[in-house]
Amino acid sequence: MKMENGQVTELPVPSKAALEQERKILLDLGNDIARVREKNDLITLFSKRIKSFFYFTHTIVTLIESKDETYTPFLLDHEHSPIRDHNRYGEMVAAHFSLNDPFIQAVLAADGPISFLLEDIMDKPQSPSFLKVNYERGVREILMTTLRNEEKPVGFIHIYTDRTEGFSLEFRDTIKGITPQLASAVANIIKNEEILNKEREKSFLLEFSSEIAAVRTKEDLALAVHTGLSKLNALRGYVIRKINEDGETLSTYIYDPGIANFDDPEWVAVTTARFPLYDGLQNRVLESYIPLLFSVEREVQRGITSSYLHYWKKVGYRTMVGIRLHYGITNLGILWLGIEEINIQLLQGICFQISVAMANIVxxxxxxxxxxxxxxxxxxxxxxxxxxxKPDLEAAIFKVLDNALHSKLSMIRLIADDGVSMPAYMFDNTLFVNAGVTHEQMAASVITIEEPYTAKVLASKDGVVFDIAEELKGGSAYAKLWAATGLKYVYALPLRAGNKLLGTIWLHSDWLSQLVLRGICAQISVAIDNIQANEKLLAYKKQLEVENDYLKEQIKTIYNFSEIVGSGEAMQEVYRLMSIVASTNTTVLVLGETGTGKELIARALHNSSSRKDKLMVKVNCAALPTNLIESELFGHERGAFTGALDRRIGKFELANHSTLFLDEIGELPLEAQSKLLRVIQEREVERLGGKQTIKVDVRLIAATNRNLEEEVKAGRFRADLYFRLNVFPINLPPLRDRAEDIEPLIHFFVAKFAKNTGRKIRKVSPKVIQQLRSYTWPGNVRELEHLIERSVLLATDEVLQDVYIPKQSTSDKQDLSFILNRTLEEVERGYIVEVLKRCAGKISGPGGAAEILDVPGNTLHSKMKKLGITKADYFS
Structure with a gap:
């Protein structure tokens, strides 16, 4: 028969030669088909054998799915198919086509092969899409015949050609003759596949069982489940949910790491949430003895509101399988699989293994x-x-509640001395943040022993458990506050020490062990009683600690500048001035001889100011060439002068919002002084060669070893600049006036240079200390530093035995005020007393006054006796 314009027409009777050829084909093909075991072998054999006698483009076999009245591709001739590069080819291979369309119904009604011209039927309503796809690739006619097994249709043979009238009578008779053999071959292949699938299932379950047998922890189970389930075809993900201790909710226990997306808040929420057992899906799975297949879209339409169902829809899951996990009659949880088809036996075998392992792990x-x-x-x-x-108690309570009981402390209230009011004693100030209750509100709240909830708790023996959901039904204001925690129960217990009622403790949790809870509360009661008994003593101790901390902080603030060594009276005055001005933006002028540590003072002032987060910028005015001073301080634009190849940012701009330290300010030329004065006054700079005025916020610290008042009188320093700089002067004493600081400085520099040079110097001999104390130190601290560095390098053992003090020159200038208007005896007496003071009263020996004066010790004793010098003179 042939279908043309929707009408079936009879074909002519074949000739005797055609019948003979058909018989030969059937015989050869029958012998070949009998040896077929694999799907690909059948379609290849069919195509090659038939094509040796007749022309066609390609052929496929489809199988009928009775349960949903569809047919799907089973055997495909990929090699010869003209549509294999069509963009819908993948869709065609995976599609389920309806058995109820007129086209396929005509095939089922025919008693043999039936052919169709594609252009006649492809655009008719309900015609399958593969007709048009083939037509687009040049196919013009299709020959269809039904495969039957025991008179029941099981599939179809599709044969295509790119010619019209391409299927001859002989070809049709041949196809009709071999159809029963093809049907048998397809049935055998299906049976073989079923056998192989069962063998694979058995092998899979044995292997999975071996992996599960080695499971000891949740992590082991997660790995075994992932390894096993990843072998299932078309698996799009899975999750195991475990029934929680409350018996009413399920939480994620194990999930497929392949679908994890920690950047997706919705995925994180679904993974961490607790879902009600009775939500319309999970309870159905737990009540079923077989796996259940759910259509995600259908369940959404049914009104299931669970967030995980809507998340499945969002990520594109069409169907999900839910399998009950149980051990005996006890439900453990649910395994959810993103899979299109159910293999009940296999899934039940998998879930049995998982359930056993999960029960052991739990x-x-x-x-x-x-x-x-x-x-x-x-x-x-x-x-x-x-x-x-109380802080010790609070730490202990929070530790045990968080770690052991997984609960939160709401409040501890203690009965006050009046026996009625109950102020807050201890609480978690983060617990009610979502309800808008602040720390201050909780601390200020005071109730009495007559408050209904509190009275009920105080009257109980072992406490009261409040179900928040039930309390909400009664309209309780407290319940509304409790509900903000997200926890289910409030546990309230009385605190007692013997027969004495102390107060109440309130805890929030989803579940607590009453026995453990009572034990903890008993210990908390004893601890609170002890704390109250010692309250006055602890309060007094705390007061002393606060006063001590305050004094330490004052000392630290006023006197402790980490880079500066020295605690003598002269330096204490310096520290006092520094502590006054450090936190301000006031300009500071640091005065002192060379080597007294003016830069250290500047750095300490900066580090103690609000500008300490930025680096202090330092400029040595004495080291700047005259022609570059302005460029260094204020910057320049490109081309401002010869050699200005690039723009340069000046030191004032660099020090914006920080501190600028101008060292050796007395060396600045007069021309630069006038421009510096303008910048200080206006708080703005202009780069050389620039036209833009730049606002700056700079804290200025200047330093000099010159007497600026004398420099102003001599006309070498501008008076107006001096007054601008001399807002807050700090005078650094010379080292010769800081005898008490010499020994700490010695130890500081010895430790520093011993570490830098790798020397092990553990001690400085008293002789060395005495020698250094008796020296006049014209170079101040810097000279001491360099002398110690040299002495450390020359040291030969762990004790510094020698120092190399330079000999004093006889040409050293004397202070004329010490000589004028005095007799020779007064001058001699005063000079000996001053030397004895520097030597700390030591008369003879290394570092003694006799060594300094270059006279024998006996001679000095005689002089002292003659001049009436006593210990009171040089130890005063």
Whole structure:
């Protein structure tokens, strides 16, 4: 028969030669088909054998899916298919085509092969899409015949050609003759595949069972499940949910790491949430003895509101399979699989293995949890035994609640001395943040023993458990506050020490062990009673500690500048001035001889100011060439002068919002002084060669070893600049006036240079200290530093035995005020007294006054006796 314009027409009767050829083809093809075992072998054999006698483009076999009344591709001739590069080819291979369209119904009604011209049927309503796809690739006619097994249709043979009238009578008769053999071959292939699939399932379950047998922890189970389930075809992900201790919710226990997306808040929410057991899906799975296949879209339309269902829809899951996990009659949880088809036997085998392993793990976890709770309670008992203060108690309580009980402390209230009011004693100030209750509000809240909830708790023996959901139904204001925590229950217990009622404790949790809870509360009661008994003593101790801390802070603020060594009276005055001005933006002028540490003072002032987060900028005015001073301080634009190849940012701009230290300010030329004065006054600079005025916020610290007042009188320093700089002068004393600081400085520099040079110097001999104390130090601290560095390098053992003090020149200038208007005897007496003071009263020996004066010790004794010099003169 042939279908033309929707009408079936009879074909002519074949000739005798054609019948003979058909018989030969059938015989050869029958022998070949009998040897077919694989799908690809059948389609290849069919195409090659038939094509040797007749022309066609390609052929496929489809199978009927009775349960949903569709047929799907089964055997495909990929090699010869003209549509294999069509963009819908993948869709065609995976599609399910309806058995109810007129086209396929005509095929089922025919008693043999039936052909169709594609252009006649492809655009008709309900015609399958593969007709038009083939037509687009040049196919013009299709020959269809039904494969039957025991008179029941099981599939179809599709044969295509790019010619019209391409299927001859002989070809049709040949196809009709071999159809029963093809049907048998297809049936055998299906049976073989079923056998192979069962063998693979058995092998899979044995392998999975071996992996599960080695599972000891949740992590082991997650790995085994992932390894096993990843072998399932078309699996798009999975999650195992475990029933929680409350028996009413399920939480994620294990999930497919391949679908994890920590950047997606919705995925994180679905993974961490607790879902009600009775939500319309999970309860159905837990009540079913077989796996259930759910259509995601259909369940959404049914009104299921669970967030995980809508997330599945969002990520494109069409169907999900839910399998009950149970051990005996006890439900453990649910395995959800993103998969299109159910293999009930295989899934039940997998879930049985998972359930056994999960039950063992949960049991082990419960044992471990119990042991951990006992360990935490023991630790809590030990912690409570050492509690002396409220902070200690708070730390111990929060530790055991978080770690052992997984609960939150709402409030501890203690009965006040009046026996009625109950102010807050301890609470978690983060617990009610979502409800808008602040720390201050919780601390200020005071109730009485007559408040209904409190009275009920105080009257109870072992406390009261409040179900928040039930309390909300009664309209309780407290319940609305409790509900903001997201936890289910409030546990309230009385605190007692013997027969004495102390107060109440309120805890929030989803579940708490009453026995453990009562034990903890008993220990908390004892601790609070002890703290109250020692309250006055602790308060007095705390007051002393606060006063001590305050004094230490004052000392640190006023006197402790880490880079400066020295605590003598002269330096204490310097520290006092520094502490006054450090936190301000006031300009400071640091005065002192060379080597007294003016830069250290500047750095300490900067580090103690609000500008300490930025680096202090330093300029040595004495080291700047005259022609570059302005460029260094104020910057220049490109081309401002010869050699100005690039723009340069000046030191004032660099020090914006920081500190600028102008060292050796007395060396600045007069021309630069006038421009510096303008910048200080206006707080703005202009680069050389520039036209833009730049605002700057700079804290200025200047330093000099010159007497600026004398420099102003001599006309070498501008008076107006001096007054601008001399807002807050700090005078650094010379080292000769800081005899008490010499020894600390010695030890500081010895430690510094011993470390830098790798020397091990553990001690400085008293002789060396005495020698250094008796020296006049014209170079001040810098000279001492360099002298110690040299002495450390020359040291030969762990004790610094020698220093190399330069000999004093006889040409050293004398202070005329010491000589004028005095007799020779007064001058001699005063000079000997001053030397004895520098030598700390040592008369003879190394570092003694006799060595300095270059006279024998006996001679100096005689002189002192003659001049009436006593210890009171040089130890005053």
């Amino acid at each position: 049991a082990n976890e419960q044992v471990e949890k119990t042991q951990q709770e006992q360990a935490f309670l023991l630790d809590f008992s030990n912690d409570i035994a050492q509690v002396k203060t």
